[in-house]
Amino acid sequence: MTEKGKSTDSLMRHIRDAKVGHNIDIGGSRDKKDLLMMGYYHGYKGYRFARNVNNKLPITKFKEITAIYNFDMALKSLFYSPIMKLETAIKNYIIDALVSGDECSYEVIFDKKLNFYKTVNPSDRNYNNLVKKRLELRKKMYTTILFEYGNDNPVIQNFVHKDKPIPLWAVFEVISLGTLGSFLQCLNIRDRKKILQSLGILDPNDTNGELLSKHVWIIKELRNALAHNHIIFDCRFKNSKIPTWIRSHIESQLGITNCTFNTITEYLALSVFYMKSIGMTKVEIKAIVRDYERLVSELQKSVPTSVFNTIVGTDVFNKIKAIKEYI
Numbered sequence: 001m002t003e004k005g006k007s008t009d010s011l012m013r014h015i016r017d018a019k020v021g022h023n024i025d026i027g028g029s030r031d032k033k034d035l036l037m038m039g040y041y042h043g044y045k046g047y048r049f050a051r052n053v054n055n056k057l058p059i060t061k062f063k064e065i066t067a068i069y070n071f072d073m074a075l076k077s078l079f080y081s082p083i084m085k086l087e088t089a090i091k092n093y094i095i096d097a098l099v100s101g102d103e104c105s106y107e108v109i110f111d112k113k114l115n116f117y118k119t120v121n122p123s124d125r126n127y128n129n130l131v132k133k134r135l136e137l138r139k140k141m142y143t144t145i146l147f148e149y150g151n152d153n154p155v156i157q158n159f160v161h162k163d164k165p166i167p168l169w170a171v172f173e174v175i176s177l178g179t180l181g182s183f184l185q186c187l188n189i190r191d192r193k194k195i196l197q198s199l200g201i202l203d204p205n206d207t208n209g210e211l212l213s214k215h216v217w218i219i220k221e222l223r224n225a226l227a228h229n230h231i232i233f234d235c236r237f238k239n240s241k242i243p244t245w246i247r248s249h250i251e252s253q254l255g256i257t258n259c260t261f262n263t264i265t266e267y268l269a270l271s272v273f274y275m276k277s278i279g280m281t282k283v284e285i286k287a288i289v290r291d292y293e294r295l296v297s298e299l300q301k302s303v304p305t306s307v308f309n310t311i312v313g314t315d316v317f318n319k320i321k322a323i324k325e326y327i
Contacts, residue, residue, distance in 0.1 A: 008032055011040050015062065026062035043069060050234040050310050051262070058063055067302030068311070072233040074295050075264060082271055082280075082288060083223050089278040090199075091172045091180065097195045098168060105165035110138065110151050114165065114186040130186075136184045141171060148174045148202055177220040184213035199277045203249065214246045215270060222267050235262055252327045257321040259316065263313045268292055269323055285327050293320050 006014065011033065016023045026035070038044060047068045049056050059065055070223055105218065114137070117130035143164065148156045172180070184192065192209030196202040203211060204228045217240055224230075225237035238261060247259045254269050261267065269291070275285045296316055300308050313319075 002115070002190075008036055011035065015044065021109065022285050023060070024065070025060060031062050031066075033147050034062070034069075038066070038069045046231050051236050055310075057310060058304065059307060064303045064307065067299060068233060068307075071295055071299045072231055072313075075232055075292075076229070076293055078288065078295065079222065079232070079267075079271070080226050081251065082275060083219065083226060085280075086219065086271065086274050087177055087223060090212070090274070093198055093278070094184075094195050095169050095172060097198050099193060101326040103166045104169070106141070106166060106171045109168055113188055114183070114185055115188050132184065134186045136185055140179055140182070141175065145171065146175055164312075177216060181213055181216040181220060181224070184216060185210075199274075201273075201277050206249075209301070210250070211246075215274070218261065218267075218270060219274075220241060220255065233264060235264055235267070238262070247308075254326045256319045258313070258315060259310050261310070265292075265296075265312060265316055265319045265323075269319065270310065270327065272323055282327055288323070289320065289323055289327065293317075297319070 002082050009032075012026050012035065015024045015035075017023070035044060036046070044065060047310045048059060057068075088105065098113060103109060103112070115136060116166075120127045120130055145156060149160055153174065155170050156166065159170060175183075184195075189209050192212065193202055194211050196206070196209055197211055197214070201211060202209075221237045221239060222232065225232050230237060249259065250266070250269055250273065251259045251275060253258060255270055256266075259269070265320055270283055272289065273290070296312055299311070299324050303311075
């Protein structure tokens with residue numbers, strides 16, 4: 001006999017039950033509506049911990065979970081538009097740097113410019129890895145074009161039916177941010193630096209021009225979490241290891257300390273770094289940072305100090321101040 005599902009009232013009793021390890025104060029119509037709004041499994045249970053399931057937050061009241069849920073939802077609203085704008089702008093800066101006064105066919109660009117592997121001696125054990133990455137990227141781009149063609153993408157079909165080379169801009173419209181990161185990794189150093197120069201973020205210490213590709217991988221994880229409406233307040237979407245030099249670069253540029261990318265504030269810092277480089281106005285950027293500061297302050301008033309510090313860190317307001325000064 002299969003187990004029957006619990007009603008919302010039964011779930012609330014379950015949440016209150018100290019014997020099963022919850023022991024959360026929940027009751028009344030307001031809590032019931034909030035539970036129905038966020039859900040039990042992907043809502044309540046997802047907001048009881050930070051970053052991993054073993055890091056339970058010391059929460060005793062359901063209203064504290066509601067506060068974290070509201071913080072998370074507000075963060076997604078705050079970040080969504082700027083991150084999508086950054087993705088589009090970064091792609092356009094790359095296109096402009098690579099095709100101005102040159103071939104615009106993505107296949108020609110792939111063959112002529114995506115040759116970073118040639119900087120490594122074939123006898124070097126990293127050579128095969130670089131060639132493999134390039135081949136995997138080519139396969140991924142062909143697969144994406146095939147998918148878009150099969151799904152009646154009018155832009156892709158137009159070039160294919162006319163037997164014309166597909167321009168880079170058309171491919172960039174359909175590839176993911178992760179694929180863009182791979183594209184930059186395969187790109188030659190000269191063109192990497194050309195793009196960084198056009199963005200105004202060329203760093204003499206970045207000898208291989210890797211800054212943008214590393215940043216794209218960081219932004220990609222947040223972007224995907226936003227696109228799929230995943231929880232973001234505690235950066236559980238972060239899967240990749242971020243190099244020390246990348247963290248140090250953000251610290252030196254924005255004047256913040258302890259940049260671990262374990263709190264959402266560091267993602268705000270990186271976003272602001274690019275908002276400024278693509279030419280968003282100070283008024284726009286300041287409004288975003290001001291809204292973030294307001295959300296953090298509201299969270300601080302709604303949860304215990306230990307919970308607040310676990311989520312955003314003890315130095316969150318110092319970081320916000322530094323970001324404001326950077327703008």
